[in-house]
Amino acid sequence: MSIVKSPWPADLIPEVTGLARFNAAYNTALRDRAVFIGVGRRSRRWFVKADTLTAAPAHVTGENAQRAIVAAFVRLVGSREISRHSGPGPVHYTMNGLAGEARARELAAALHAALFGDLEPLALSTE
Template sequence: MILMQPLPTPCPPGLVPDATDVDAFNAAYRRAKQQHQVFVAVEEQGRRWTVKADTLTAGPDHTIVDSTYDAIRAAVIRLIRSRQIRADSSAGPIYFVLYDVERQQRARDLAAALHAALYGELDPLTRAPYPKHPDHGGTGPALPRHRKINLVDDHGSIDPQDRPPGDAGRGVRTPS
C-alpha cells in the first residue's frame, strides 16, 4: 500500500485532487479518511466543474466553530447570487458541494479556499478572487441579465398586457 502525503493546510489549488474518475474519487476519499483530513476534490461534470468537501473523513476530533459555518454559508450565498455556482449547491454542515463552476482553475481555487476554511483559515475563502467576466471587462461577478417585474397593479390585480408570454400570473424574471 502506498502512503500518500497529506494535503497541506491551506492546500494550494494545484494540489486539490481531480476526482472526476470513480477510482480517483475513491483514492482521494480513502486517503483523506486514512489521514484524518477533510476530503476535498474537484470533478469535471460535462463542461463544468464541481467542488466537493466532506468533514466526516477528518474524524470526530475535527471540530468547526459556528462562525466558520457562517462564513462558508455567506461565501456560498455570494457565489450563488453572482451566478458562479448553481443554487442547489450545499454549504454543509458536513458535506459541501459547489456545482457548475465554469473552469477547472476556478474550481481548484474555490476548493482550496473551502479546505482552508474547514480548518479555520477563513482568509482564502473571504478573498476568493472573482474571475474576470467578459460582460464588463473587469473582475467581479457577472452583471445581472434580468430584472424583476411586478405584475400586480395598485389594486392587487394583474394587468394581462404586462404578463410575459407563458406566464400564468406569477411574478417572473425576464431578460432586460
Template sequence: MQSLPTPYPADLVPDATAVDAFNATYKQAKRQNAVFIAVENQGRRWTVKADALTAGPDHTVGNEAYDTVRGSVIRLNRAREIHSDSSAGPVYFVLYGVETEPRP
C-alpha cells in the same frame, strides 16, 4: 494527505472525476483523518466537494468557518456563479457548476 494552506493551491487539490479516483481520494482522507477535498470535471464546469466527516468524530467545523463558507456559497449562488442545488454543510459542502479558469 498533507496539511494544506488556505486557500489551497489548485495543483494540490485532487481531480476526482473518475469514480476510482474519487473513491481512492475519499478513502485516503478517511485513513488519515483528514477533511476530504476534491474537484470533479463536469465538461466546461467543475464540482467542488469537501467532507469533514472523513476527519473523524473529534473534528468539528467551527461556527466562524461554517458561517464563512455558507456566506460564500450564498453569494456565489446569488451571482449565478454556481448552480442553485449547491450546498453548505454543516459538515459536507458541494459547489456545482464552478466555471473553469485558466491557470498560469
C-alpha cells in the same frame, strides 16, 4: 497519495473526476483521518467537493467558519458562479456548475482553508 491535515494550496487539490478517482481520494482522506477536498469535471462544468466526516474526531469546523462558508455560498449562487444545487455543509460541501478548473481549484483551496478556520481566502475569493 498521502493527505496532509492542514489546508492545501490550489495546485495540490486532487482531481476527482470519475468514481475511481473520487473513491481513491476519499478513501485516502478517510485512512489519514483528514478533511476530504477535491475538484472534478462533470460535462463542461467543474465541481468542488469537501467532506469533514473523513477527518479525525478532533477536527471541528467552528460556528464562525460555518457562517462564513454559508455566506460565501450565498454570494456565489447569487452571482450564478455556482448552481443553486450546491450544498454549504455543515458536513458535506459541494460547489456545482463552475466554469473552469482554475476557479474550481481556487475555491476548493479557499473552502479547505475555511474548514480549518482561515476565513480570509474564502472572503477574498467570493467578493
